Amino acid sequence: VDNRMTASLGPSDGPRSLRQGKLTLTVGMPLFAALDTRQMIGVIGHELGHFAHPTAMSANFLVNSVNRWLANRAQPGDSWEVRLDRWQGSAPALVGHAVLRPARGLMTLTRNLFRGMLLFNLRVSHQLSRRMEYEADRYERWLTGSKAFEMTAEKLHMLVFADQCVQAANARARENGKLMRDLPRAIAESADHLTADQRQSVQDAMGEQQTSLW
Numbered sequence: 001v002d003n004r005m006t007a008s009l010g011p012s013d014g015p016r017s018l019r020q021g022k023l024t025l026t027v028g029m030p031l032f033a034a035l036d037t038r039q040m041i042g043v044i045g046h047e048l049g050h051f052a053h054p055t056a057m058s059a060n061f062l063v064n065s066v067n068r069w070l071a072n073r074a075q076p077g078d079s080w081e082v083r084l085d086r087w088q089g090s091a092p093a094l095v096g097h098a099v100l101r102p103a104r105g106l107m108t109l110t111r112n113l114f115r116g117m118l119l120f121n122l123r124v125s126h127q128l129s130r131r132m133e134y135e136a137d138r139y140e141r142w143l144t145g146s147k148a149f150e151m152t153a154e155k156l157h158m159l160v161f162a163d164q165c166v167q168a169a170n171a172r173a174r175e176n177g178k179l180m181r182d183l184p185r186a187i188a189e190s191a192d193h194l195t196a197d198q199r200q201s202v203q204d205a206m207g208e209q210q211t212s213l214w
Contacts, residue, residue, distance in 0.1 A: 003183055004028040005163045009047035011061065018058045023051065034159055034188035039152045042144040049139030050132055060132055063125045067118060074115040081107065154206065155191070161202050162191035 005028050011017035012024045031043060051057050084104055141149045166186045173179060180186050194202070 001027055001029055001032075003030070005030050005159055005187070007031060007043050007047055009050060015058065015061065018054065018061060021054075029184035030159060030163065030187040033184040034191055035152070035155065038144055038148050039155060042140045042148060042152050043156075045143040046136045046140040049136035052135055052139065053132075056128065056132060060125075060128055063121065063128070067121050067125070070114050070118040070121065074111055074118055076111065154203070157202050157206055158191045158194060158199065159187060161198065162187050162194065166190050 007025070007027045009023055009025045012022040017023065025044065025047065027040075027044070031040065035043065081104075084107070137149070140152075144152070166180070166183065170180050170183065170186075
């Protein structure tokens with residue numbers, strides 16, 4: 001368990017665990033505090049649905065691992081960029097122009113290359129990810145029914161909104177040397193006491209969500 005507003009099921013120890021069927025289920029404590037038994041069954045069923053087809057899951061795990069690696073390499077501000085900034089500040093002007101500036105240009109070029117590879121991979125693999133998400137939704141609806149599935153989806157969106165409110169309040173409390181005693185309960189209670197306008201805002205946002213190109 002953790003304090004995040006999510007549930008996830010993944011290999012316990014890398015790709016080998018996928019082949020051996022060793023998986024770890026992680027459920028955020030706010031879900032235990034806010035969802036009833038039927039809704040929790042649906043959430044866990046959704047995660048299990050991701051692994052209904054082990055071969056597809058292995059392929060998806062590999063693709064996502066590569067995409068995460070590319071995303072990390074495409075982000076600016078890595079340790080080498082920090083070193084170059086430090087060296088450029090202390091190196092003679094000739095060294096800065098002749099060595100460090102070209103090195104920075106090569107780093108930028110390489111980062112843009114990784115970014116392009118990441119976007120290409122996302123575009124190619126998005127159909128597999130979308131299909132696996134549909135399969136997970138199908139398992140959840142099969143376990144709990146369409147009405148419960150709809151209610152759980154709306155509840156989860158309300159909880160995400162409440163989580164943002166509670167985290168902001170906790171950050172303000174931290175500035176005064178205090179922290180909330182029970183974050184999961186605070187999130188659950190905040191979701192139960194959203195105003196009519198806040199609930200309508202969340203519902204409107206749900207209706208306006210669009211699937212991206214990726």
